[in-house]
Amino acid sequence: MKQGPDAAGHFGEFGGRYVAETLMPALLELERAYRAASADPAFWEEFNAVLRDYVGRPSPLYFARRLTGAYGGAKLYLKREDLNHTGAHKINNTIGQALLARRMGKTKLMAETGAGQHGVAAATAAALFGMECVVYMGEEDIRRQAPNVQRMRFLGARVQPVSSGTATLKDAMSEAMRAWVSRVDDTFYVIGTVAGPHPYPAMVRDFQSVIGREAREQALKQAGRLPDLVLACVGGGSNAAGMFFPFLDDASVRLVGVEAAGYGIATGKHAASIGGGQVGILHGSKSYVLQDGDGQVLNAHSISAGLDYPGVGPEHALWARTGRVKYVSITDAEALEAFEDLTRLEGIIPALESSHAVAEAKKLAVTLPEDGLIAICLSGRGDKDLDNILAYKAKESRA
Amino acid sequence: MNRITLMFEAAKKERRKTLVGFLTAGDPGMAVSERNMLAALESGVDLLEIGVPFSDPTADGPAIQAAGARALGAGATLGGIIGMAGRLRAASDAPMILFSYANPLFHRGYERVADEAAAAGVDGFLAVDLPFEEASEFRALLAARSLFFIPLVAPTTPEPRMREILSDAGGFVYYIMVKGVTGLRAEAAPDMKEHIEALRRCTKLPIAAGFGVGNGVQARAVAAHADAVVVGSALVEAARQGRLESLVRELSGALRG
Numbered sequence: 001m002k003q004g005p006d007a008a009g010h011f012g013e014f015g016g017r018y019v020a021e022t023l024m025p026a027l028l029e030l031e032r033a034y035r036a037a038s039a040d041p042a043f044w045e046e047f048n049a050v051l052r053d054y055v056g057r058p059s060p061l062y063f064a065r066r067l068t069g070a071y072g073g074a075k076l077y078l079k080r081e082d083l084n085h086t087g088a089h090k091i092n093n094t095i096g097q098a099l100l101a102r103r104m105g106k107t108k109l110m111a112e113t114g115a116g117q118h119g120v121a122a123a124t125a126a127a128l129f130g131m132e133c134v135v136y137m138g139e140e141d142i143r144r145q146a147p148n149v150q151r152m153r154f155l156g157a158r159v160q161p162v163s164s165g166t167a168t169l170k171d172a173m174s175e176a177m178r179a180w181v182s183r184v185d186d187t188f189y190v191i192g193t194v195a196g197p198h199p200y201p202a203m204v205r206d207f208q209s210v211i212g213r214e215a216r217e218q219a220l221k222q223a224g225r226l227p228d229l230v231l232a233c234v235g236g237g238s239n240a241a242g243m244f245f246p247f248l249d250d251a252s253v254r255l256v257g258v259e260a261a262g263y264g265i266a267t268g269k270h271a272a273s274i275g276g277g278q279v280g281i282l283h284g285s286k287s288y289v290l291q292d293g294d295g296q297v298l299n300a301h302s303i304s305a306g307l308d309y310p311g312v313g314p315e316h317a318l319w320a321r322t323g324r325v326k327y328v329s330i331t332d333a334e335a336l337e338a339f340e341d342l343t344r345l346e347g348i349i350p351a352l353e354s355s356h357a358v359a360e361a362k363k364l365a366v367t368l369p370e371d372g373l374i375a376i377c378l379s380g381r382g383d384k385d386l387d388n389i390l391a392y393k394a395k396e397s398r399a
Numbered sequence: 400m401n402r403i404t405l406m407f408e409a410a411k412k413e414r415r416k417t418l419v420g421f422l423t424a425g426d427p428g429m430a431v432s433e434r435n436m437l438a439a440l441e442s443g444v445d446l447l448e449i450g451v452p453f454s455d456p457t458a459d460g461p462a463i464q465a466a467g468a469r470a471l472g473a474g475a476t477l478g479g480i481i482g483m484a485g486r487l488r489a490a491s492d493a494p495m496i497l498f499s500y501a502n503p504l505f506h507r508g509y510e511r512v513a514d515e516a517a518a519a520g521v522d523g524f525l526a527v528d529l530p531f532e533e534a535s536e537f538r539a540l541l542a543a544r545s546l547f548f549i550p551l552v553a554p555t556t557p558e559p560r561m562r563e564i565l566s567d568a569g570g571f572v573y574y575i576m577v578k579g580v581t582g583l584r585a586e587a588a589p590d591m592k593e594h595i596e597a598l599r600r601c602t603k604l605p606i607a608a609g610f611g612v613g614n615g616v617q618a619r620a621v622a623a624h625a626d627a628v629v630v631g632s633a634l635v636e637a638a639r640q641g642r643l644e645s646l647v648r649e650l651s652g653a654l655r656g
Contacts, residue, residue: 008532018501018528020458022553022578025560164464170455177457182579184555281502281528282455294476295506296454 002248005315009198009285012321015314017197018281019177026184031199033104038206043099050095051210054128055085057092059211061218061375066345067358073365074228074372079215081239081379082350088380089211089239090121094190096207098125101188108132108187112176114141114169114235115306115353116148117380118192123157125190133157136176138167141305144388166299169309173283193236194313197284201241201313208242215375216246223373229254229364232377233356234327235271235307237316239379244325254326257316258360260302261329271300272329273312274320282310287317303332303392304352304385334359336389339382351380352389402494402522403547403570406445407605407626416622416654419607420444420647421498421631422638423452423466424483425475432470433483435638440491442644443651446607446627447487448525451480451499458527460582462632466639477503481515488520496523496549496570504529504537513540523547523570531564542569549573554594561601571605574598574625582632584611587620595624614646615653622654 009015009031017027037043051057059080068076081089094111101109109126111133113119119135126133135152139161142149152159160179165171173196180189194201194208212230219227230247232240234257247253262270270276273288280289282297290298290310300310319325330338335352338359343349350358357376365374382389410417420439425432440447452467452475459467477499484495497516504512504526516524523546529537531550538548547570552561555578565572574595576588591608598606608621609629618628630650637646 016533017530018533019530020527020553020575021530021551021564022458022555022575024530024532024553025555025557164468165454174455174457178460178580181458182577184578278506281500281505283457284528286505289502291502291506294478295503296471297502298454 002245005198005202009202011315011318014286014317015198015201016286017284018286019197019284020181022181023184027197034100034199034203037100037103043103047096047099051092055091055095056083057210058214059083061215061222064346067342070341070345071362071365073370074368074374076361076365077219077227077373077375078378079211079243079375081211081377082348082354082381086121086124087383088117088121088351089208089242090118090192091124092210092242093192093204093207093238094118094121094125097188097190098129098131101131102129104188106186106188108183109190110134110136110176110179110183110187111190111192112136112169112172113192114172114308115304115384116141116145116152117306117384119157119159120148120151120155122190122192123152123155126157127155134160136160136162136172136179138162138169138172140167141169141172144305145384146387148384170297170300177283193238194241194315195236195283195285195287195311201285201315204238205241205245205315208238209245211239211242211377212244212246215243219373219375225373226250226253227373227375228368229256229374231256231258231357231360231374233258233307233353233379234312234316235260235309235353236311237313239377241313241315243377248324255324256360257325257327258356259327259329260304260307260356261331262301264331265329269301270329271302271307271309273310274316274327275329277310285314287314288312303335303388304356306351306353307356328360330356330359336392338362339389348378349382350378351382352385354379401545401547401570402492403446406494407571410445417445417627418443418651418654419446419448419609419627419629420634421448421450421629422634423450423463423470424480425452425470425473426466426635427469428473429475429479429483433486435643436487437490438644439634439647440493442647444647445493447493447495448498448631449480449484449495451477451497451503453500453503456500458580460580460632462635463581466635477507481519484516484521485519494522496525497521498525501526501529509537509540513544513546517544517546521546523549525549525551525573551575552598554578554588554590558597558601561598565602565604568602568604571607571627572598572602573629574606574608576608576610579610581610583613587617591621592624615649618650619653628654
């Protein structure tokens, strides 16, 4: 199962490099550079040292006793990516890509961001390594995620507002790709998820796989066994890819990816690309895409800005196709309920993204025996979401 | 013989450079758009690029982004655009290509699109985000119907890669003059000449150069090196402002004069 993509970046029929010719030489150069770095033990030594000393890894695998009691079934373990420096898993990837950029002699970083978590993580890596950084962010997300915008600015990044389309992550990524075309000589584009053209999906997965490698070892050490079930939320899919990848060959471990159902798949207002989309080509790769009958990309909806994206990484598309990973979806309301459960019962305020995975655990815990074990990737912390949740609740109570 | 090849051969005999014009189909609505396309052909566009609007135009600047949004807002569809191409073909013998992003073509089905386009009298396709490596299936389907898949070459494309891209290409080569998205620029690309010379070493096909050209003076400067000049954003804007025909005449005149 743990097969990388083929030489041209295909995961089965998915993936590839669907970009303008102007970008192709840069992608080929990036692929060569990543392949060389990947084969160099010194690169990984430095990566691991920064993750340990700066990010604070390994993150704990925490047994959530009270949540387990409330959900009434299998033991629930949380992989605490929320405890990473900057508060989410995104930093694992930006450290990796910034190190690669430095190795390639690039001095400028650029990134797209939805919730702002990846933007903050990219700005943080840029500050750490003394690089310039520009972050493309939709105006709607700038409004929804004001604290992260300020954080990026304090870190020295320039936040470039994007007003096209729905002014969210999809449009920020389109604008970042446009900008990259004109800066391709000296700028490294730090993509925040396992989407985009080859080699990004494989590279980001590799940098994020530290999550699953640690979780696997920790489960064996702490519980004496592998989990029965591993859960992670899926927008573009980077925390899920990193969590799942090291478990792919463990046939006894069920893997479940949780997409955002928004108001419900049937309403059309959702972000479940696998559950409610079709195969298509967006932002450089072939995967599942939310689109209309004429191949125009639709706007996604999720209460969680980080899942509010109409595409998904191509390797997830392959895992869905082969059945190795099962993809389900959770509504805004279910995610909020899980957010409140975890906050009250464990004193952990989860990101709305991660709350989707917790909500699926609430459904599945009772289907397993009490000695069963579920590992949930708690991909980030929820402080950034408080304004957004209050606004949602105010709207609901008026309705 | 394909109309594209015939047109370039005729222009070569007449020792003139040609004008490739791009307009977004369906902007601001299908009926006006069709009239604009015909007017462009009648005023001097030698080869028409019929732009298929896409929701996420990652290679386009503000003018063509906005035109695409207007077209989609007015209900433009790929099926409707191929129908328009068929009507344009009934009125004109000029070569026409469809200029699209990959997903609308993929979603409708490469084979179906190739069949429909051939039946409508379209001469080829240009797919912005379908580079050489991903294009083999669509290229083969087009070739089987005697349609060209027009290759794109950028200023970042090294010569060995040019050779690969052009190894079995037909029609013409589209040279993207600048590292950037579509749209007007005041300055000409400084390295255009050497890149076009490199292209000549790799292919005998006519070379059309585009991105950033908006007036007769710029067109003439590009035509000093290329066989054809592509104008897109400027035509889209001119059409919006009701001065499409005068701009086409200016450009066309500059290439003949």
